[in-house]
Amino acid sequence: MVAKVVDLRSDTVTKPTEAMRAAMAGADVDDDVLGADPTAARFEAEMAALTGKEAALFVPSGTMANLVSVLAHCDVRGSEVILGDTSHIHVYENGGISTIGGVHPRTVPNNPDGTMDVDKIVAAIRNPAGALLYPTTRLICLENTHANCGGKCLSAEYTDKVGEIAKSHGLKLHIDGARIFNASVALGVPVDRLVKAADSVSVCLSKGLGAPVGSVIVGSKAFIDKAKILRKTLGGGMRQIGVLCAAAHVALRDTVGKLADDHRKAKALAEGLKKIKQFKVDSASVETNMVFFDILDPGISPDRLCQVLEQRSVLAMPASSKSMRFVLHYQISDSDVKYALTCVEKAVEELLKGSTKFEHLTNGTTKHSYGH
Numbered sequence: 001m002v003a004k005v006v007d008l009r010s011d012t013v014t015k016p017t018e019a020m021r022a023a024m025a026g027a028d029v030d031d032d033v034l035g036a037d038p039t040a041a042r043f044e045a046e047m048a049a050l051t052g053k054e055a056a057l058f059v060p061s062g063t064m065a066n067l068v069s070v071l072a073h074c075d076v077r078g079s080e081v082i083l084g085d086t087s088h089i090h091v092y093e094n095g096g097i098s099t100i101g102g103v104h105p106r107t108v109p110n111n112p113d114g115t116m117d118v119d120k121i122v123a124a125i126r127n128p129a130g131a132l133l134y135p136t137t138r139l140i141c142l143e144n145t146h147a148n149c150g151g152k153c154l155s156a157e158y159t160d161k162v163g164e165i166a167k168s169h170g171l172k173l174h175i176d177g178a179r180i181f182n183a184s185v186a187l188g189v190p191v192d193r194l195v196k197a198a199d200s201v202s203v204c205l206s207k208g209l210g211a212p213v214g215s216v217i218v219g220s221k222a223f224i225d226k227a228k229i230l231r232k233t234l235g236g237g238m239r240q241i242g243v244l245c246a247a248a249h250v251a252l253r254d255t256v257g258k259l260a261d262d263h264r265k266a267k268a269l270a271e272g273l274k275k276i277k278q279f280k281v282d283s284a285s286v287e288t289n290m291v292f293f294d295i296l297d298p299g300i301s302p303d304r305l306c307q308v309l310e311q312r313s314v315l316a317m318p319a320s321s322k323s324m325r326f327v328l329h330y331q332i333s334d335s336d337v338k339y340a341l342t343c344v345e346k347a348v349e350e351l352l353k354g355s356t357k358f359e360h361l362t363n364g365t366t367k368h369s370y371g372h
């Protein structure tokens with residue numbers, strides 16, 4: 001019998017439920033590039049209403065949602081975007097805003113809570129008088145929750161403050177809201193309130209919500225019209241996407257209510273990891289579904305730990321050369337969390353003993369890894 005895999009690599013790993021598959025099979029579809037796929041149109045309207053924006057656009061991925069949004073705001077050569085130095089757009093999207101969009105990134109340090117100091121944001125805004133020499137600031141990007149800061153939530157008040165800065169300087173505000181529903185549930189604040197100050201938001205359906213594919217961009221009607229053209233330019237115009245939107249609608253219906261449980265399980269996992277003296281875990285800082293921890297013992301590398309865990313059907317990914325990331329999602333049960341903790345404890349013991357069983361493992365990268 002194949003052991004059940006406990007997959008803590010990311011919340012992108014969930015498999016579609018039977019309800020999603022049934023909805024996909026029965027979806028009412030049409031060519032979305034030629035007209036509007038009826039299921040896509042309904043789902044886009046649902047997302048626009050949920051986020052308090054005029055319109056929405058389904059796109060294949062969160063990376064494309066961010067790229068299209070930045071390019072739609074920064075459609076003049078020499079544009080610059082202010083964003084966090086550990087933001088997903090800056091770190092994990094192949095520099096697409098520059099290589100494809102010709103947009104210049106101006107990073108501001110992300111604080112451990114996912115914010116950027118507002119005075120540093122203001123200081124990063126270019127003086128229009130210097131346009132002969134400098135790029136022109138046109139956009140500020142936030143990320144809520146902030147993945148590299150451990151899934152931290154940005155408050156509505158902080159977002160409003162950055163929105164006011166953008167407006168007073170004639171700039172636009174985009175939120176990478178890949179996990180905005182996690183932030184909404186963790187803060188107890190509706191999504192539309194959290195993103196009120198934003199001109200555009202990208203929302204991932206394929207993360208904690210558990211849809212198999214896709215993201216949605218929301219914003220004004222005029223913005224979405226521009227975004228639709230850019231989506232096509234980038235090859236993201238798809239045909240019968242009602243198949244995907246039907247699953248996304250089921251995910252929205254069935255999974256938002258489970259996110260609080262993901263956060264509870266993440267906290268429980270962090271509390272358990274904290275008991276392992278070779279780890280440094282700030283369990284109090286766990287706000288949503290992510291647990292980051294440092295490995296203090298030089299004899300245990302994240303890669304080796306992942307390899308040993310994989311032998312026990314627990315999948316994880318290093319976060320850096322000295323830290324690990326576990327991500328919870330609704331397909332991880334409480335008993336899976338207990339099993340994973342037991343496996344981590346045993347793996348640490350064995351790695352410390354230098355057990356020959358694992359000597360054949362090299363310090364190479366695991367099958368699944370990302371790090372920065």
Ligand SMILES: Cc1ncc(COP(=O)(O)O)c(C=O)c1O
Pocket residue numbers: 012060061062063064066088089143145146147176178179204206215
């Ligand atoms: C914060 C954040 N934004 C954007 C993305 C990109 O989404 P996708 O993987 O669907 O391109 C991710 C990760 O997947 C993410 O964690």
Ligand SMILES: C[C@@H](O)[C@H](N)C(=O)O
Pocket residue numbers: 009010011012092147370
């Ligand atoms: C790796 C990264 O791109 C992805 N968003 C994740 O959090 O797993």
